[in-house]
Amino acid sequence: MRRSTTLLFGVILSSLLPSTLGTISSGYISPKQSMVDYTLGTSNENTWMILEDLMDFNPRYPGTTGINDTAEYIHEILEDTGADTSFHEFSVNGVPCRNVLGKYGAGQDASEIIIVASHHDARARADRDPDPELRDDPVPAANDGGSSTAILLELARIVEIMHATLDISKETWLVFFDAEDQGSGGMQNFGWIEGSTKFAQDLDSFLEANQSIELFMLLDMVGDDDLKIDGELNSDQALLSEFFALGQCLGYSDFFPQNPVYRRITDDHVPFKTLGIPSIDIIDLDYPEWHTTKDDLDHVSKQSIGGIGRVAEGFLLRKLVGDENVTLHDPHTGYTWSEGSCNEDGLDTGFIAFIKRYWYAFLIVGVVGASLVIVLKKQPSEV
Numbered sequence: 371m372r373r374s375t376t377l378l379f380g381v382i383l384s385s386l387l388p389s390t391l392g393t394i395s396s397g398y399i400s401p402k403q404s405m406v407d408y409t410l411g412t413s414n415e416n417t418w419m420i421l422e423d424l425m426d427f428n429p430r431y432p433g434t435t436g437i438n439d440t441a442e443y444i445h446e447i448l449e450d451t452g453a454d455t456s457f458h459e460f461s462v463n464g465v466p467c468r469n470v471l472g473k474y475g476a477g478q479d480a481s482e483i484i485i486v487a488s489h490h491d492a493r494a495r496a497d498r499d500p501d502p503e504l505r506d507d508p509v510p511a512a513n514d515g516g517s518s519t520a521i522l523l524e525l526a527r528i529v530e531i532m533h534a535t536l537d538i539s540k541e542t543w544l545v546f547f548d549a550e551d552q553g554s555g556g557m558q559n560f561g562w563i564e565g566s567t568k569f570a571q572d573l574d575s576f577l578e579a580n581q582s583i584e585l586f587m588l589l590d591m592v593g594d595d596d597l598k599i600d601g602e603l604n605s606d607q608a609l610l611s612e613f614f615a616l617g618q619c620l621g622y623s624d625f626f627p628q629n630p631v632y633r634r635i636t637d638d639h640v641p642f643k644t645l646g647i648p649s650i651d652i653i654d655l656d657y658p659e660w661h662t663t664k665d666d667l668d669h670v671s672k673q674s675i676g677g678i679g680r681v682a683e684g685f686l687l688r689k690l691v692g693d694e695n696v697t698l699h700d701p702h703t704g705y706t707w708s709e710g711s712c713n714e715d716g717l718d719t720g721f722i723a724f725i726k727r728y729w730y731a732f733l734i735v736g737v738v739g740a741s742l743v744i745v746l747k748k749q750p751s752e753v
């Protein structure tokens with residue numbers, strides 16, 4: 371009797387497990403109605419193809435044909451996607467440099483602007499390479515300069531559609547900085563973040579009289595195949611937390627750990643932070659190939675650049691139309707975000723969400739418990 375009871379419950383449990391495992395992934399979607407029901411459009415494949423194009427221009431450090439071609443390539447994509455484009459020219463130690471700017475939604479009297487930025491230069495010297503012989507070689511920069519630039523160029527295609535089809539009263543600027551990565555001996559008499567520093571100095575010349583920058587969002591080194599974004603300490607911490615929460619909600623908890631590494635990084639957001647503009651830097655500095663000749667396509671991941679691209683796309687849209695007006699769907703993970711709510715594997719940590727997430731575990735514990743009670747009750751009569 372005991373054996374047959376155990377067997378019976380074993381059969382019930384094994385028949386339950388496949389069905390419960392099959393249903394827990396069907397998400398908990400907020401019933402709240404939103405004005406914009408939006409499916410994130412950033413494509414892993416498109417972003418990767420753009421990154422391959424950038425790598426074909428190597429070497430891409432200031433003064434090379436490669437960086438000239440890179441800037442022209444960026445400018446062409448911005449033009450093709452209907453942006454109001456401009457080059458911002460400057461020189462460092464006699465070397466001509468160019469930032470590239472694309473404005474979307476310009477000419478509509480928008481008073482607020484959101485900037486999404488990347489650096490497009492590659493470091494001239496791989497001075498962290500383990501092989502001393504290679505330290506004067508240029509960095510291929512698939513991750514450091516390539517990954518974020520590819521994401522922004524994929525975003526260009528999508529931002530054009532956002533501004534053409536949605537009711538947006540702000541401008542989006544995509545900005546690609548030159549001469550970010552040549553400090554500490556990268557190139558002679560270059561400092562770090564030269565391009566963004568010059569752009570921030572000249573910012574007023576790009577603004578209409580009534581305009582101001584609401585948010586500055588920088589992406590840098592986001593292609594690591596073991597990506598874990600830092601808790602970057604020069605960033606506005608509330609905004610960075612929002613970005614992390616969105617990433618976790620959309621199914622990218624691996625990229626946005628609950629306990630990130632905290633670092634303070636001198637990057638292209640600092641000149642904008644200094645101007646009092648709320649700024650964040652999405653970066654993973656923990657990359658073994660950083661400033662080596664191995665920062666190549668073998669050490670970056672299509673999933674990383676695609677995933678970060680979609681989180682950045684969603685974050686941008688939230689800020690353009692207001693959190694309360696949008697629901698975001700990620701077709702790659704199947705997860706959904708709307709204000710105050712997440713699907714069941716996201717950040718909705720209330721008691722009800724906990725029960726919803728683990729209902730099958732409660733069921734199993736209940737069935738096992740009930741079977742034990744039955745078995746124990748039977749025992750005296752069997753003796």
Ligand SMILES: [Zn+2]
Pocket residue numbers: 493514551661
């Ligand atoms: Zn770098």
